[in-house]
Amino acid sequence: MTGWRTHKGKVLGLAVANIDTDQLIPARFMSVPRAEGYGSYLLHDMRRGETGEPRVDFPLNVHPEASVILAGRNFGSGSSREAAVYALVDAGIRAVIAPGFGDIFAANAINNGLLPAKVDEGSYAALDAALAKGPQDITIDIDARTLTLGALQVCFALDDSWATKLINGWDDIDLTRNHSAAITAFKHIRSQTAAWAWPAAAD
Amino acid sequence: MHTPQTMLDKLWAAHEVLQREDGVSLLWVDRHLVHEGSHHAFAKIKERGLPVAEPSLTFAVVDHYAPTQGRSRIADPQIARMIDTLRSNANIHGLRLYDLADPHQGIVHVLGPEEGLTLPGLLVNCGDSHTSTHGAFGALAFGIGATEVAHVLATQTVWQRKPKAMRITVDGALGAGVTAKDIALGWIAKLGTDGAQGHAVEYGGSTIRGLSMEGRMTLCNLSIEGGARLGMVAPDETTFAYLEGRRFSPKGADWHAACADWAGIASDEYARFDREVTLDAAEISPNVTWGTSPEQAVPISATIPDPTDVPPDKAEAARAALDYMGLKAGEMLEGTPIDQVFIGSCTNGRIEDLRAAAAVLRGRKAKVPGLISPGSTQVKAQAEAEGLDRVFIEAGLDWVASGCSMCVGMNGDLVGEGKRCASSTNRNFKGRQGRGARTHLMSPAMVAAAAVTGALTDVRPFLEGRVN
Ligand code: SF4
Numbered sequence: 001m002t003g004w005r006t007h008k009g010k011v012l013g014l015a016v017a018n019i020d021t022d023q024l025i026p027a028r029f030m031s032v033p034r035a036e037g038y039g040s041y042l043l044h045d046m047r048r049g050e051t052g053e054p055r056v057d058f059p060l061n062v063h064p065e066a067s068v069i070l071a072g073r074n075f076g077s078g079s080s081r082e083a084a085v086y087a088l089v090d091a092g093i094r095a096v097i098a099p100g101f102g103d104i105f106a107a108n109a110i111n112n113g114l115l116p117a118k119v120d121e122g123s124y125a126a127l128d129a130a131l132a133k134g135p136q137d138i139t140i141d142i143d144a145r146t147l148t149l150g151a152l153q154v155c156f157a158l159d160d161s162w163a164t165k166l167i168n169g170w171d172d173i174d175l176t177r178n179h180s181a182a183i184t185a186f187k188h189i190r191s192q193t194a195a196w197a198w199p200a201a202a203d
Numbered sequence: 204m205h206t207p208q209t210m211l212d213k214l215w216a217a218h219e220v221l222q223r224e225d226g227v228s229l230l231w232v233d234r235h236l237v238h239e240g241s242h243h244a245f246a247k248i249k250e251r252g253l254p255v256a257e258p259s260l261t262f263a264v265v266d267h268y269a270p271t272q273g274r275s276r277i278a279d280p281q282i283a284r285m286i287d288t289l290r291s292n293a294n295i296h297g298l299r300l301y302d303l304a305d306p307h308q309g310i311v312h313v314l315g316p317e318e319g320l321t322l323p324g325l326l327v328n329c330g331d332s333h334t335s336t337h338g339a340f341g342a343l344a345f346g347i348g349a350t351e352v353a354h355v356l357a358t359q360t361v362w363q364r365k366p367k368a369m370r371i372t373v374d375g376a377l378g379a380g381v382t383a384k385d386i387a388l389g390w391i392a393k394l395g396t397d398g399a400q401g402h403a404v405e406y407g408g409s410t411i412r413g414l415s416m417e418g419r420m421t422l423c424n425l426s427i428e429g430g431a432r433l434g435m436v437a438p439d440e441t442t443f444a445y446l447e448g449r450r451f452s453p454k455g456a457d458w459h460a461a462c463a464d465w466a467g468i469a470s471d472e473y474a475r476f477d478r479e480v481t482l483d484a485a486e487i488s489p490n491v492t493w494g495t496s497p498e499q500a501v502p503i504s505a506t507i508p509d510p511t512d513v514p515p516d517k518a519e520a521a522r523a524a525l526d527y528m529g530l531k532a533g534e535m536l537e538g539t540p541i542d543q544v545f546i547g548s549c550t551n552g553r554i555e556d557l558r559a560a561a562a563v564l565r566g567r568k569a570k571v572p573g574l575i576s577p578g579s580t581q582v583k584a585q586a587e588a589e590g591l592d593r594v595f596i597e598a599g600l601d602w603v604a605s606g607c608s609m610c611v612g613m614n615g616d617l618v619g620e621g622k623r624c625a626s627s628t629n630r631n632f633k634g635r636q637g638r639g640a641r642t643h644l645m646s647p648a649m650v651a652a653a654a655v656t657g658a659l660t661d662v663r664p665f666l667e668g669r670v671n
Contacts, residue, residue: 108348196461
């Protein structure tokens with residue numbers, strides 16, 4: 001995964017609260033291997049009619065060039081399916097701005113280079129107003145934690161460790177393997193002090 | 204004297220391999236449960252040529268795609284492929300697999316406790332948000348995404364920042380027909396689906412102490428719907444009695460050592476929580492959701508909320524939900540006709556849930572069709588030994604095999620477009636039970652009452668003169 005510090009793109013307003021991961025990608029598409037791409041399943045049932053035809057009035061269909069989404073509170077709540085993040089990333093989305101995110105979704109996003117930018121209610125309202133007439137150019141700066149739309153600039157919150165991961169495109173497995181001696185030592189002590197923590201032989 | 208600690212503090216410290224400078228901890232994972240949906244994670248470790256670090260602590264379960272009928276010949280090739288992929292990954296890595304024909308197969312969150320794989324004091328991970336269920340035993344249990352599943356497979360550890368501690372205390376006696384499901388829907392309606400975001404919720408108080416393990420699991424299971432990644436109940440005699448003699452529970456001297464350790468897990472008397480919420484059990488009624496988010500729940504006797512009466516930031520969502528659900532503001536919720544019912548899932552598919560539903564259905568007929576899928580094959584066998592299957596079948600409902608089934612519809616058990624379903628599950632999201640499906644969440648006894656009348660119904664009059 002390649003890291004990133006800044007991004008310039010178009011931000012689209014989807015001012016809906018509680019967009020859960022079942023809406024981001026309905027369960028029926030989750031058996032597809034990642035290599036096939038998940039972009040076309042993003043928000044599938046909102047974007048498409050019964051026969052799969054795109055709804056002409058749905059904002060993402062009108063503006064497929066958008067690379068940033070502004071959404072309402074509690075974005076990505078629900079199921080832990082990382083496929084919800086794959087669908088966003090594969091559709092070219094680099095960041096989602098919202099007043100709050102489901103905890104597991106936010107962690108999944110970071111693991112795939114997608115920024116969950118958390119803004120306060122006031123900033124959300126200002127951004128929502130700025131997007132009332134349609135998508136706008138946006139500049140995201142992870143180091144400065146700022147979102148800039150023309151004259152409007154707002155701050156977002158992001159855990160420092162997550163910012164570092166996004167910027168470096170780090171992968172945890174490699175980092176953790178550097179700690180393998182500590183893990184082995186921990187396991188040894190636990191097996192001595194809490195032998196019951198290993199599954200008993202089944203009878 | 205040291206500072207009093209919460210259960211979260213103790214469990215966290217017991218699993219912390221190290222803490223990075225930025226405050227993120229590397230935690231040891233005692234049990235890792237995987238299912239068909241974990242295919243992305245297996246693909247990730249395959250890409251790197253890594254083995255599973257601790258196969259004996261990793262258990263594979265067929266549940267999400269498990270057909271509930273006609274198991275021996277799976278008609279849908281996509282479903283067959285998902286199950287085969289799990290089989291092959293379990294085989295390659297030498298994992299214990301709970302396959303379709305296994306007498307111990309079941310939904311991962313029902314099976315773990317039932318097998319004694321879930322124990323107090325353990326850290327349990329699974330690539331599924333309802334992993335919070337296992338916290339009912341006083342375990343540190345949380346759901347993770349596919350990248351994290353791959354990480355646990357490869358290293359048997361997980362990176363996490365410690366959440367804040369929140370306590371929900373419930374005191375007093377629950378009224379007849381009021382269950383753990385109603386406590387959960389009640390607090391989520393009050394605090395919102397993001398009400399506990401960033402927190403681990405510990406449940407305490409006399410009402411919680413009085414709940415069975417099944418009830419505690421239902422409560423912890425639904426914690427995620429209130430935004431909490433973890434739900435927990437301190438282990439006590441009820442916990443120990445449930446676990447003793449289970450297949451993978453500690454035996455002999457280990458059992459005694461374990462019980463001694465477990466007795467110390469509870470939060471210390473003066474432990475400080477970042478947030479405290481108190482509920483009065485007497486004020487909780489049977490709840491039903493009317494919208495498309497678990498927070499959109501009201502007591503069955505209430506009217507359907509008017510978007511102009513809810514807080515302004517929730518009005519738009521309420522309007523959209525009513526539109527999707529085909530409901531009118533201001534009308535009585537009770538009496539809304541339904542098309543079908545479903546009883547099952549990791550929330551309410553345990554033996555106690557089936558007993559509660561059977562107590563309502565015994566000698567009565569369902570006016571609408573419905574599916575009853577026990578949470579595990581062992582629950583199914585137990586229910587059949589008690590004759591509950593006869594009650595359901597005589598009522599006109601379908602008694603099928605165990606799996607996630609109509610909770611998420613991955614196995615093909617779907618609610619039709621525009622159809623209204625009274626369901627014992629956990630998510631009423633748009634399209635969760637099938638495209639255009641309208642889901643009303645409630646307790647299993649409430650689902651049974653809805654089946655009898657063909658409409659959303661208060662279960663309490665149906666319980667008169669009956670014990671469950
Ligand atoms: S029963 Fe439903 S909520 Fe539970 S694990 Fe299965 S799909 Fe998830």
